[in-house]
Amino acid sequence: MTNNDPKFEFDKPEMVENIISHYPDKRSAVLPLLHLAQSQEGFISSAVMRTIAQLVEAAPAEIADTVSFYTMLYTEPQGKFNLQVCQTLSCSLNGADELVDHICGEYKINPGETTEDGKFTLTKVECLGACGTAPVVQINNDYHEGLSIESLDKLLDSLE
Amino acid sequence: MPLLKIDDREIEVAAGTTVLDAALANDIEIPHYCYHPVLEIVGSCRMCMVEIEGMPKLQVSCNTRIGNALPDRKVDGMYDMVVSTKSDIVKRARENTLEFLLLNHPLDCPVCDQAGECFLQDYSFRYGRAHSRFEDEKRVRPAEDLGAGVVINQNRCIMCTRCVRFTREISGTGELFVQQRGNSTKISILEDKPLDNLLAGNVTDICPVGALLSKDYIHRNRIWNLDRQPSVCQECSVGCNVDIYHKNGKVFRTSARENLDVNGYFICDTGRYSYHDYEAVERVTSPMIRKDKKWQKISWDGAFKEIFEKLGRKKEGDSNNVAGIFSPFHTSEANFMFARLMQNVFKERAVIGTLPLPKEEEKKFPGGFRISGDCSPNWRGLTEVSSYIYEDIFNELKKQKIKLMYALDDGVNRELTQEWKDLLRNLDFLVVQTYAMTPLAERAHLLLPGAAPLEREGTLMNDSGRIQWLRPVIPLKGSSRPDWKIVMEVMNTVGKRELDYSHVNEVLAEMNERIPAYEGVTFFKLGESGMSINEEARES
Amino acid sequence: MSDFKPILTEHIHTENSHTLEFYRSVGGYSALEKVLKTMAPDDVTNEVKASNLRGRGGAGFSAGLKWGFIPKEGDKPKYLVCNADESEPGTFKDRLLMTKVPHQMLEGIIIASYAIQAQLAFVYIRGEFYSEYLILEQMIAEAKEASLLGKNILDSGYDLDVVIHRGAGAYICGEETGLLESLEGKRGWPRIKPPFPAIEGYLKSPTIVNNVETLANVPHIINRGADWFRAIGPEKGPGPKLFCISGRVKKPGVYEEPMGISLQDLIYDRAGGITKDRKLKAVFPGGSSSPILTAEETEDLKMDFSGLASVNSMLGSAGIIVMDETVNMVKACLNVARFYAHESCGQCTPCREGTSWLVKILTRLYDGNGTRRDIEMLLEITDNMGGLADFSLGSFGKTVCPFGEAVSWPVRSFIEKFENEFVACVNIGGAVV
Numbered sequence A: 001m002t003n004n005d006p007k008f009e010f011d012k013p014e015m016v017e018n019i020i021s022h023y024p025d026k027r028s029a030v031l032p033l034l035h036l037a038q039s040q041e042g043f044i045s046s047a048v049m050r051t052i053a054q055l056v057e058a059a060p061a062e063i064a065d066t067v068s069f070y071t072m073l074y075t076e077p078q079g080k081f082n083l084q085v086c087q088t089l090s091c092s093l094n095g096a097d098e099l100v101d102h103i104c105g106e107y108k109i110n111p112g113e114t115t116e117d118g119k120f121t122l123t124k125v126e127c128l129g130a131c132g133t134a135p136v137v138q139i140n141n142d143y144h145e146g147l148s149i150e151s152l153d154k155l156l157d158s159l160e
Numbered sequence B: 001m002p003l004l005k006i007d008d009r010e011i012e013v014a015a016g017t018t019v020l021d022a023a024l025a026n027d028i029e030i031p032h033y034c035y036h037p038v039l040e041i042v043g044s045c046r047m048c049m050v051e052i053e054g055m056p057k058l059q060v061s062c063n064t065r066i067g068n069a070l071p072d073r074k075v076d077g078m079y080d081m082v083v084s085t086k087s088d089i090v091k092r093a094r095e096n097t098l099e100f101l102l103l104n105h106p107l108d109c110p111v112c113d114q115a116g117e118c119f120l121q122d123y124s125f126r127y128g129r130a131h132s133r134f135e136d137e138k139r140v141r142p143a144e145d146l147g148a149g150v151v152i153n154q155n156r157c158i159m160c161t162r163c164v165r166f167t168r169e170i171s172g173t174g175e176l177f178v179q180q181r182g183n184s185t186k187i188s189i190l191e192d193k194p195l196d197n198l199l200a201g202n203v204t205d206i207c208p209v210g211a212l213l214s215k216d217y218i219h220r221n222r223i224w225n226l227d228r229q230p231s232v233c234q235e236c237s238v239g240c241n242v243d244i245y246h247k248n249g250k251v252f253r254t255s256a257r258e259n260l261d262v263n264g265y266f267i268c269d270t271g272r273y274s275y276h277d278y279e280a281v282e283r284v285t286s287p288m289i290r291k292d293k294k295w296q297k298i299s300w301d302g303a304f305k306e307i308f309e310k311l312g313r314k315k316e317g318d319s320n321n322v323a324g325i326f327s328p329f330h331t332s333e334a335n336f337m338f339a340r341l342m343q344n345v346f347k348e349r350a351v352i353g354t355l356p357l358p359k360e361e362e363k364k365f366p367g368g369f370r371i372s373g374d375c376s377p378n379w380r381g382l383t384e385v386s387s388y389i390y391e392d393i394f395n396e397l398k399k400q401k402i403k404l405m406y407a408l409d410d411g412v413n414r415e416l417t418q419e420w421k422d423l424l425r426n427l428d429f430l431v432v433q434t435y436a437m438t439p440l441a442e443r444a445h446l447l448l449p450g451a452a453p454l455e456r457e458g459t460l461m462n463d464s465g466r467i468q469w470l471r472p473v474i475p476l477k478g479s480s481r482p483d484w485k486i487v488m489e490v491m492n493t494v495g496k497r498e499l500d501y502s503h504v505n506e507v508l509a510e511m512n513e514r515i516p517a518y519e520g521v522t523f524f525k526l527g528e529s530g531m532s533i534n535e536e537a538r539e540s
Numbered sequence C: 001m002s003d004f005k006p007i008l009t010e011h012i013h014t015e016n017s018h019t020l021e022f023y024r025s026v027g028g029y030s031a032l033e034k035v036l037k038t039m040a041p042d043d044v045t046n047e048v049k050a051s052n053l054r055g056r057g058g059a060g061f062s063a064g065l066k067w068g069f070i071p072k073e074g075d076k077p078k079y080l081v082c083n084a085d086e087s088e089p090g091t092f093k094d095r096l097l098m099t100k101v102p103h104q105m106l107e108g109i110i111i112a113s114y115a116i117q118a119q120l121a122f123v124y125i126r127g128e129f130y131s132e133y134l135i136l137e138q139m140i141a142e143a144k145e146a147s148l149l150g151k152n153i154l155d156s157g158y159d160l161d162v163v164i165h166r167g168a169g170a171y172i173c174g175e176e177t178g179l180l181e182s183l184e185g186k187r188g189w190p191r192i193k194p195p196f197p198a199i200e201g202y203l204k205s206p207t208i209v210n211n212v213e214t215l216a217n218v219p220h221i222i223n224r225g226a227d228w229f230r231a232i233g234p235e236k237g238p239g240p241k242l243f244c245i246s247g248r249v250k251k252p253g254v255y256e257e258p259m260g261i262s263l264q265d266l267i268y269d270r271a272g273g274i275t276k277d278r279k280l281k282a283v284f285p286g287g288s289s290s291p292i293l294t295a296e297e298t299e300d301l302k303m304d305f306s307g308l309a310s311v312n313s314m315l316g317s318a319g320i321i322v323m324d325e326t327v328n329m330v331k332a333c334l335n336v337a338r339f340y341a342h343e344s345c346g347q348c349t350p351c352r353e354g355t356s357w358l359v360k361i362l363t364r365l366y367d368g369n370g371t372r373r374d375i376e377m378l379l380e381i382t383d384n385m386g387g388l389a390d391f392s393l394g395s396f397g398k399t400v401c402p403f404g405e406a407v408s409w410p411v412r413s414f415i416e417k418f419e420n421e422f423v424a425c426v427n428i429g430g431a432v433v
């Protein structure tokens, strides 16, 4: 990162202001601002961290500290569809391991990797809080529950 | 005040004191890593566990405060808290915490620079298990440069987060951060924002293991080979307390020495690395006189005779006055003797003052640490031992057309302005008492070799009026002499005195009589942490 | 007990039950009106105290007592946080409450905020719950519009704003002080206690953290009174309760029952029995942090705080995970341990180091490379991280937050109760699934 590095600016500055105004302390706006930035950019770049650091009057390293803690915040671009397969017990007991194996085989990727065309990223995640409808796969923001290999295939085929 | 029973001792403590603070203040050791007296309490290393009567679980002593128990809640009817730091349960808890800490620790003490002052080595020796039960491969991570001369050996880090809290709470610069979580956590910096603050070196002092190291010191020597001299930093008028590690006349490292009345627990990097400044200089180690534009060694007696000839006798001419240049870089004792020389020997011929004082902007840090804008260690002391003197004597010299000068040289860092250079060139005779060939010394007619900063002994008074004893770290070089002694001998020669103080203590004793601020100040009372001129204790 | 009618989930099957309009049509916000018009803040706290409503987030602490810890003096602002982080494996009840009857929770939030005189409240919802988040945002918009939030709520002179705050993927942010750190924009490292949040919480101000379900109970207590509430289920922890059943059962889901319902009823009646009518092998009764129970231990077991304490386990989040006879216990144990290793915040020594040590050993055992000594080490490591569930001196409290126990107790229980399967791994050279 040097000075001629790209700067990051929020598309909707009014939303930034609105978010910050919700909190008695600017620093509390860090997570919502990170979510907003990630929805705009697809991931959290160092330029994003610098911009947010400035907005909330923190050191950029403090923002990096926060970012690195949370699994939903990515510091690298992800595939267009992030297949987040729950692998915790209830899902595992209901076929989640097979779903992971299936995706790996079908798309020639390992967990943590993205297909060459950039369409799918496979991520193993922990309990998504929907164990009653296991196995669960979250794709970007949406939950897909009670999946079988067949219904997963159909679902993935339908994604464009 | 609550009454604490800790092991078999009874201690009265102020309400709100933590068990750990109470123990440490009473020389009871409770091993600890994450706790640091001026950093926020996080209670995360789990090393300082103690057993407290009536509590169902062990408690971290760093976060357990002692309060006044209600009368019917007192243990044995009298104690507000009863603590055991040595019970079997406590011992086992420590052993277990240490085992966890050592899981991924390389145990490379033979090549670690912290060895000898490492709390991991220390505690595992005293509180640990003999054998590791961890049979898997240890996590191996490369060492990384964090900036400001600090490197981190990730394998040795025990995640106490002292260093991170330091940059957030004390330096306020926030360069260090914790990256990732769980067993992947590590201390990190952003690539484009390395450690970059004047307090950065302190993280190497507060790291309880050998994870943070100063590049300056890595592998230069083993700590147990070195001698430690408690000393005082001379790089600004705060006068931070330091420990200087040295061997055979060579300095290897400076670290902060705790003094709550002066610097707390820290020092700045200017002070920390200043010893290198003295390594590079061209030393003056014997009296020298300029003959035909060349320096020639002469004997001390020859030098004193020369001073007597050139300064001692009244001469006809424009001005017969002698400029006496004091230095806030020298001890109060040297300046005191110089003041006596000027006032009592040269008397009305004396015009006294200093060179222009080096000033910078004062720097204050969020944790309260301060670096003074006055880059000299003893301006206050100087003003106490000498009555009115000109701060930057230039105009006075010009006005009075002064031709003779005797100067205590400030040191190596001073650059002279052209005006000053011209003025010095026109002097008839310039005596410079110095340890190095400074720009001032280069223009002298006679050089008297004094002590270098790390060779000096005597008192310094910092800018808040605290007098501290400066201990010499390394011996005098060549035929140089202590500065107060040189001045004394000039007094004897020029002023026909018979002073024969054999130790700087005797000069201080004389100051006790004559200088109000120094009344009652002795080497022993100053100890290793000094005393304030406002302290009442001194009167007794 | 069979005549019990759901209280919290009474309306979840009605279309649009999440709207304000619907909620009002079934009497919603009448409790709030009652509170604001007729009750002093302390009256509310006292009523909830009298109801003996115990926290539904895991620890089971009395809600009214907790509210009472908020200092009366001092000019620091007070905050209420609704814990909607729902990340305990096996738990998915708050999600249901939020998607189906969010206003019930909001009414509880407003009443609780009034009781502690907070002017600002947060709902900390786990980041993955995105559509739920949108529902909550809609809920807030509707409530503001109807003057149920903002300045001078229902003309009472009481002001309150509620902010929906999304997490970003971290189980530990369900722990209340980890949550507060996260809310402050930092990594979710739990804080050392004391001070407790009621004294120094969000931004060092007095803060109450309550679970979604806990708060959802509050309007009903206000409407029908503490006595009514205390009459539901056992005296020592009464009330309606949402039980989440997942794993190997025919009809997994959330079932609302009175506290104290039998576990057998839940598994075999409500959840329709074990998948493919297999035999029951083991159960997590209260999320994956509770020690597991064998099939025998589930017999005649009442699902309430004391019932589970009597078998050395806990009600926790009431997330029941059912394992049938075909489930390999070493594999299940490894799955659980891996979850905790992934979620350990990494702050304190025993948990940071211990969780991944456990995973290493369990992986080794599962792969057939383990030894008998490894099994002993598992017990020792869990002992050193979280201790024994018997609360003996020097046993628990070894970590900054209860996560240390949350991983140790279940892992220990696997080994203690199914040692033969671990030994078999050593003997046969790996787990046979």
Ligand SMILES: Cc1cc2nc3c(=O)[nH]c(=O)nc-3n(C[C@H](O)[C@H](O)[C@H](O)COP(=O)(O)O)c2cc1C
Pocket: C054, C055, C056, C057, C058, C059, C060, C061, C063, C083, C084, C085, C086, C087, C088, C171, C172, C173, C174, C175, C176, C177, C209, C210, C211, C212, C214, C215, C401, C402, C403, C406
């Ligand atoms: C590791 C850990 C995870 C937790 N996760 C949650 C959670 O996801 N949701 C929740 O409501 N409480 C959770 N808790 C409990 C909270 O710390 C806190 O006790 C609770 O939110 C208080 O609310 P209650 O009294 O209404 O139950 C967790 C506790 C621990 C130790």
Ligand code: SF4
Pocket: B152, B156, B157, B158, B159, B160, B161, B162, B163, B164, B187, B206, B207, B208, B209, B211, B212
């Ligand atoms: S580098 Fe040293 S001070 Fe920093 S966290 Fe690691 S052990 Fe602690």
Ligand code: SF4
Pocket: B233, B234, B235, B236, B237, B238, B239, B240, B263, B267, B268, B269, B270, B271, B272, B370, B371, B372
């Ligand atoms: S602050 Fe001044 S006295 Fe202290 S270490 Fe720095 S230069 Fe030396």
Ligand code: SF4
Pocket: C172, C189, C190, C343, C344, C345, C346, C347, C348, C349, C351, C352, C399, C400, C401, C402, C403, C404
């Ligand atoms: S017990 Fe685990 S989760 Fe809790 S603070 Fe310690 S490391 Fe973090």
Ligand code: FES
Pocket: A086, A087, A088, A089, A090, A091, A092, A126, A127, A128, A129, A130, A131, A132, A134, A135, A136, C089, C090, C091
């Ligand atoms: S275990 Fe997959 S959603 Fe809970």
Ligand code: FES
Pocket: B031, B032, B033, B034, B035, B042, B043, B044, B045, B046, B047, B048, B049, B060, B061, B062, B063
């Ligand atoms: S010193 Fe007390 S827990 Fe680290």
